[in-house]
Amino acid sequence: MTAPAGSSPSPPARGETPVNLAELTTMRVGGPADRVLEARSAEELVRSALGLWAEGEEWLLIGGGSNTIVCDEGFPGAVLLVRNEGVxxxxxxxxxxxTVRLRVQAGQDWDGLVAACVERGWSGIEALSGIPGRAGAAPIQNIGAYGTELGDVLHSIEFLDEASGEVLRLPASELELGYRHSSIKAGRAGVVLSIDLLLDAHPDQENPMSAPVGYGQLADALGITIGQRVSLRELRRTVLRLRASKGMVLDTGDHDSWSAGSFFTNPIVTERFARELPANAPRFPLAGDEPAPAVTTFEELAAGLPLRLPEAAGERRVKLSAAWLIEHAGIEKGFRLPGSGAAISSKHTLAITNRGAATAADVAQLARYVVQRVQSEFGVILVPEPNLYGLEL
Incomplete structure (x- = not known):
């Protein structure tokens, strides 16, 4: 859902100009913010964040706006736009x-970074082509696609810690990276200022090769087997083509791309629970997974994860397909509730889209309906992937 030149949400004028969040997010819904601040350097980002924290004002950090949905009433505080660029x-x-170590400023466009690395023959993030947003959000969500996650190449981040007010260099090992998870997403408050990546420099500059392809759908599209390498440029083109076929490349003329990408994460459940699902339900073992702990943390409960029962402790877990669960709960591509401006994408059941006049309430209503249908049919509670403000499912 990365935007072609000139088609990304337009930022407000520099300063504190009132603006609707619909103008700053790819879902294009959301009411006004009290004020909007732009930070075009790491120093401005630090200064603005420290000022907001000192004032005790409600604050919201926005990069590309591709993973944020704000209610129609808006945000009762300051929105800080991350716009510091540089590599x-x-x-x-x-x-x-x-090995190439890159330091990428938090406000750098992610897909632009991937494109530049591919052209220089640096491999490691090419499968993450087309993912929307800015680089600073990447470690928070531990972005991933087609068998690759940011955690595979992340060295460290520069982080302004709200608790201490200090700028820290945090190694990737301290971020508790997992499937769409990090310690920051789990509650460590602060601002990512920059990220450091470790990439491989291919010796053949004329035809640099990708990292080994580790995802079946991508390998099939490339006509290779899992584990093989292809041209970096060919892999990027193929990933962008696959994403576009799912409405995941932003296009102002295609309402299927007016979304927050995948709206729900793929559920992770115990093997015992997965055995109760239909035999044809996709399930993917988690490589290197440790047995699930017996205790459910308050953070996990707040995130919507089910309570772990003692008898489930020690069981290995598997990942389910949220798209399969949605489709087999009777929700088809293009589904829309009567009178709603939101609909399931006509290309991909995992995306909720704005058909042109949707409200945030429309989006939330459809998401609740999907959650209820999947829970009723399969006993699985889907968890939203975007950050929701003023909305409840």
Whole structure:
């Protein structure tokens, strides 16, 4: 859902100009913010955040707006726009010559970064082509697609910690990265200022090769087997084509792309629970997964995860397909509730879309309906992937 030049949501004028959140998000819904601040450098980002925290004002951080949905009443506080851009190569004598360490400012367009790396023959993030938003949001969500996650290449982040007010360099190992999860998403408050990535420099600059392809759908589209490599440029083109076929490349003329991408995460359940589902329900073992703990944290309950029962402790977990669950709960592509401006994408059942005049309430109503149908049919509670403000499912 990365936008072609000139088609991304328009930012407000610099300063504190009132603006509707619909203008700053790819779902294009949401009411006004009390004020909007732009930070075009890391220093401005630090200064603005510290000022908001000192005032005790409600605040909301927005990068590309692709993972944020705000209610129609708006946001009762300040919106801080992350607009610090820049990419530099970091000299690190501890790394081999074939490894490139990049420092990427939080406001850098993610897909633009991927495109630049592909052109330079640096592999590691090419399967993440077309993912919307800015680089600073990538570690919070641990973005992933087609068998690759940011955690595979993340070295560290520069982080302004709200609790201490200090700028910290946090290694990736301290971020508790998991499937669409990090310690920041789980509640560690602060602002990502920049991220450091470790990429591989391919010796053949004429035809640099990708990392090994690890996802079946992508391998099939490329006509190869899992584990093989292809041209970096070919892989990027194929990923963008696959995403576009699902309405995941932003196009102002295609309402299927007026969305927040995948609206629900793929549920992770115990193997025992998965055995109770229909035999044809897709299930994917989690590689290297540790047995599920017996205790459910308050953060997990707040995120909508089900309470773990003691007898489930020690069981391995599997990932289900949220799209399959939605479709087999009777919700088809293009489904729309009567009178609603929101609908399931006509290309992909995992996306809720704005058909041109949707309200945030329309989006939430449809999402609640999907959750209820899947829970009623399969006993699985879907968890939304976007950040919701002033909305409840």
């Amino acid at each position: 530099e190569r970091v000299v690190d004598p501890e790394l081999p010559e074939t």
